[in-house]
Amino acid sequence: MDKERFIAEIEACSDMMYRVAWSILRNDADCEDALQEAALKAWEKRSRLREERYFRTWITRILINACYDTQRKRRRTVPLDEIPEQTAASAPDTALAMALEAIPEKLRLPLVLCYSEGMTYEEAASALRIPITTLRGRIHRGKNELRKELDAE
Amino acid sequence: MKREMEELNLRDAFRPMPQPCRNALMRAARSVKEEEKPVKHVTFRAVLIAACIIIATAAAAMAAGSIFGWTDFFLAFHHDTTVPRAAKEIMDSTEEQTFTLGPVTFKVQTLFADRHIAMATTQITMTDGSKALLCMDAAQGDAICANGTNSTALAEKLGLDPTMNWMEAARTLNCPLYCVRAVLDISADYAGGEGMEDALYDEKGCFVDFSLLTLNSSAVGSELPLRMFLRTAEIDLETGDEKNVLSNRVTISIRVAQPMAEQDYHWQGEYSVSGLKLDAVHSELTAAGLYLFTGFTAQDGMSPEDFYEVQLIPVWYDARGNDYPWGMNLSYEINTDEWPRVSMMGLISVDSIPDTLVLALEDDNAPDQNNVERITLTK
Numbered sequence: 305m306d307k308e309r310f311i312a313e314i315e316a317c318s319d320m321m322y323r324v325a326w327s328i329l330r331n332d333a334d335c336e337d338a339l340q341e342a343a344l345k346a347w348e349k350r351s352r353l354r355e356e357r358y359f360r361t362w363i364t365r366i367l368i369n370a371c372y373d374t375q376r377k378r379r380r381t382v383p384l385d386e387i388p389e390q391t392a393a394s395a396p397d398t399a400l401a402m403a404l405e406a407i408p409e410k411l412r413l414p415l416v417l418c419y420s421e422g423m424t425y426e427e428a429a430s431a432l433r434i435p436i437t438t439l440r441g442r443i444h445r446g447k448n449e450l451r452k453e454l455d456a457e
Numbered sequence: 458m459k460r461e462m463e464e465l466n467l468r469d470a471f472r473p474m475p476q477p478c479r480n481a482l483m484r485a486a487r488s489v490k491e492e493e494k495p496v497k498h499v500t501f502r503a504v505l506i507a508a509c510i511i512i513a514t515a516a517a518a519m520a521a522g523s524i525f526g527w528t529d530f531f532l533a534f535h536h537d538t539t540v541p542r543a544a545k546e547i548m549d550s551t552e553e554q555t556f557t558l559g560p561v562t563f564k565v566q567t568l569f570a571d572r573h574i575a576m577a578t579t580q581i582t583m584t585d586g587s588k589a590l591l592c593m594d595a596a597q598g599d600a601i602c603a604n605g606t607n608s609t610a611l612a613e614k615l616g617l618d619p620t621m622n623w624m625e626a627a628r629t630l631n632c633p634l635y636c637v638r639a640v641l642d643i644s645a646d647y648a649g650g651e652g653m654e655d656a657l658y659d660e661k662g663c664f665v666d667f668s669l670l671t672l673n674s675s676a677v678g679s680e681l682p683l684r685m686f687l688r689t690a691e692i693d694l695e696t697g698d699e700k701n702v703l704s705n706r707v708t709i710s711i712r713v714a715q716p717m718a719e720q721d722y723h724w725q726g727e728y729s730v731s732g733l734k735l736d737a738v739h740s741e742l743t744a745a746g747l748y749l750f751t752g753f754t755a756q757d758g759m760s761p762e763d764f765y766e767v768q769l770i771p772v773w774y775d776a777r778g779n780d781y782p783w784g785m786n787l788s789y790e791i792n793t794d795e796w797p798r799v800s801m802m803g804l805i806s807v808d809s810i811p812d813t814l815v816l817a818l819e820d821d822n823a824p825d826q827n828n829v830e831r832i833t834l835t836k
Contacts, residue, residue, distance in 0.1 A: 424604060426533070436653065
């Protein structure tokens with residue numbers, strides 16, 4: 305993959321990447337770090353991408369790792385009470401945003417990948433490196449949890 | 458006010474990407490340096506051999522009548538996994554076993570087992586050939602396209618919008634909808650604890666269920682008391698409820714492929730990564746590929762929790778540094794029962810035991826593996 309193509313692919317995936325990063329980090333400053341890190345790592349590792357049509361799943365996997373790295377660094381360096389509190393107030397559907405934030409991350413991320421980003425179960429399972437049966441279970445539980453949160457509002 | 462799940466647009470839970478984030482991402486993307494394009498040097502002989510393999514594979518596929526099976530599955534979902542030649546031969550020579558459950562017929566088309574895994578594909582059709590839609594168990598409310606390009610293609614073939622769910626599709630086509638399932642099943646003594654199930658539609662649009670089980674290798678001999686759990690349920694197209702549910706467990710006869718060769722690997726010096734020291738590498742070649750058993754000792758003071766926190770996995774490369782295709786088991790096993798001894802088992806898709814292997818113990822969660830030390834192993 306040449307540089308021009310790489311930039312185009314990143315640009316095409318940028319909104320999706322932000323939403324995935326936000327789903328994990330819920331903090332714009334951390335998202336910035338993770339997004340940059342993911343782009344640089346993806347370029348370094350581009351020889352491992354065997355088919356360009358899998359770029360979206362592949363970059364998602366790299367981004368999720370970058371988010372967890374950012375999260376680990378943040379845990380080491382920032383006391384919890386210094387992490388700026390985030391609200392869902394600026395999302396188009398505030399109630400939905402709050403409900404989504406309220407459910408556990410391991411249920412949230414499969415929902416976001418499949419139902420916000422339109423990934424297939426296989427793509428999402430591959431990006432999350434979990435068996436598809438696990439993914440299906442998490443989606444099922446995630447939907448139930450989300451429904452409970454929305455009903456509680 | 459209650460809100461229905463179907464009304465929700467999950468994307469509305471996110472605000473648009475802030476400009477500083479977009480700028481940071483694109484700045485990083487544009488900052489990468491284009492190096493000299495890597496040129497892979499191959500000899501003419503290598504090219505000629507590659508060409509022969511492609512022709513031979515194409516001929517074999519035509520000769521086999523192209524049974525829709527695991528090769529198609531890996532091609533669709535796990536492009537870094539391949540079916541070794543010996544496994545393909547066993548799968549292609551499977552004697553078909555057919556079972557009927559009410560209006561639905563299950564035809565077990567390919568079967569494979571060694572001491573570690575059992576795999577099957579089952580084509581599921583309406584017994585009387587009548588028009589009906591078949592989808593995976595409990596998937597009636599899912600969008601057709603949720604199962605990837607394969608099911609999207611089916612929708613297009615049927616003239617349906619791939620984003621509609623299976624119930625809407627059946628209503629549109631004015632035909633019944635069945636949730637179907639055919640999964641391998643084995644008693645707890647033989648079970649390895651993992652399983653995988655998925656489905657694709659073959660070129661005729663027939664539903665094909667894929668089932669994989671891991672086995673307890675110490676319990677498996679030449680015979681395997683394998684069963685297949687079959688289930689079908691007609692779906693009420695208005696409510697999504699199941700009706701006329703039928704299920705059965707049937708015995709499946711299968712021959713267990715035995716190990717063809719075993720080999721220990723050796724290395725020079727010491728290999729330690731993240732507190733784990735390599736003690737032993739043993740390999741076992743079966744028709745499924747090469748199982749690689751690695752033994753490590755954890756350093757003093759390290760706990761199993763510390764170990765699992767990092768999620769180290771062995772990654773195997775050839776002598777040139779190319780990684781091997783993942784094995785058909787799609788996973789690896791880690792055992793810390795005898796802590797501080799850690800054993801790991803993985804499978805690579807090869808047809809013979811390589812003279813040389815390169816091992817890297819990589820952090821499954823870390824994006825950068827370039828600096829992980831590798832060690833060369835020889836027979």
